[in-house]
Amino acid sequence: MDVNENLLAEFEDMLNPAFPEKSGIIPEILGYGEISTTFSIPAMPDVALKRMPPFENADQIIAYKKAVCDYTSQLAEVCGIRVAEYAVYDFFNRQNEHIVYVAQPRLETATIGNHILAAASRKDLEKMISAIMEYLCRLYQFNHQNSHQASIGLDGQLSNWSFGLSGTGNASPVYFDITTPLLRVDGTEQLDTEIFLKSCPSFLVWLVRWQFLDEVLNRYHDVRMVLIDLVANFYKEGRQDLINGALSIINDFVENEKYAMDFPPLKRAEIDSYYKSDAFIWSLFLMLRRFDRFVKTKIFMQRYNFILPGAITR
Numbered sequence: 001m002d003v004n005e006n007l008l009a010e011f012e013d014m015l016n017p018a019f020p021e022k023s024g025i026i027p028e029i030l031g032y033g034e035i036s037t038t039f040s041i042p043a044m045p046d047v048a049l050k051r052m053p054p055f056e057n058a059d060q061i062i063a064y065k066k067a068v069c070d071y072t073s074q075l076a077e078v079c080g081i082r083v084a085e086y087a088v089y090d091f092f093n094r095q096n097e098h099i100v101y102v103a104q105p106r107l108e109t110a111t112i113g114n115h116i117l118a119a120a121s122r123k124d125l126e127k128m129i130s131a132i133m134e135y136l137c138r139l140y141q142f143n144h145q146n147s148h149q150a151s152i153g154l155d156g157q158l159s160n161w162s163f164g165l166s167g168t169g170n171a172s173p174v175y176f177d178i179t180t181p182l183l184r185v186d187g188t189e190q191l192d193t194e195i196f197l198k199s200c201p202s203f204l205v206w207l208v209r210w211q212f213l214d215e216v217l218n219r220y221h222d223v224r225m226v227l228i229d230l231v232a233n234f235y236k237e238g239r240q241d242l243i244n245g246a247l248s249i250i251n252d253f254v255e256n257e258k259y260a261m262d263f264p265p266l267k268r269a270e271i272d273s274y275y276k277s278d279a280f281i282w283s284l285f286l287m288l289r290r291f292d293r294f295v296k297t298k299i300f301m302q303r304y305n306f307i308l309p310g311a312i313t314r
């Protein structure tokens, strides 16, 4: 991966986060997550860039880098997960803000799970889910052996994995959603969630902290919930026709591995009710953030420092 740091700094100084398409160097958007946006710039077409919310001081950045590093090594060592290579860059921008970018090799769109899902056959589905189940089984065992004091969290959604191109066989998937490291040591989450609350308007911070944060983070440490979340996303991806198929692949796997992984089979009704609540949480959050951006940029004519995801269809 070839990252030109001067160019990155130049991009940052000409970036219009509120309206990225009006920046000096126009980024190509590779994908929207719930929190951040991944993009590339023309001079570095092979690199995927993720811009973090501004940090307050150097210590926060050191802690963040350590959390990402520990998290990715645990994923690899404990769960055997292939994790995408990454590098972290931090510098002060023109506004004297301490900015962090996470760079990764740009993975081919056609290999990313949700793109495969769009046209997936039952066989493709089986391949993708079985590969993820192997990893999740090891994660489950680790979390249970440590009675959740030491715990690894993971967002298993297909949009976070790159699968070997069809034809190359059974290559294990590569996990790349590492900018929100979910690692608990002695029961304490290593990620400083306050940084992420920064991208949230001040009138919402109390609401997010109180209602969403614990629940959202806990969900990723619980394999059964990770799987419900994975399957419920098939609605968002327009493949609800594959939901029952996915459930039987998962439930069969768990049944076969019942000495390693022990939880009740997933039910269709759980997927449906979860999807309704999850879609609600994130669309409400995004709607309120867009409102905040509007107030800041259009009414108060202030700088708005976050790249918000575009419209997500639900």
Ligand SMILES: Nc1ncnc2c1ncn2[C@@H]1O[C@H](COP(=O)(O)OP(=O)(O)O)[C@@H](O)[C@H]1O
Pocket: 030, 031, 032, 033, 034, 035, 036, 037, 038, 048, 084, 104, 105, 106, 107, 108, 109, 112, 159, 160, 176, 177, 178, 179, 180
């Ligand atoms: N290294 C990469 N190469 C190509 N596309 C990527 C890469 N990383 C992320 N993306 C795209 O951006 C989307 C969001 O990135 P992700 O790392 O999952 O962040 P989030 O935490 O916002 O979900 C992905 O689903 C994918 O479509």
Ligand SMILES: [Mg+2]
Pocket: 033, 034, 155, 159, 160, 177
């Ligand atoms: Mg993601």
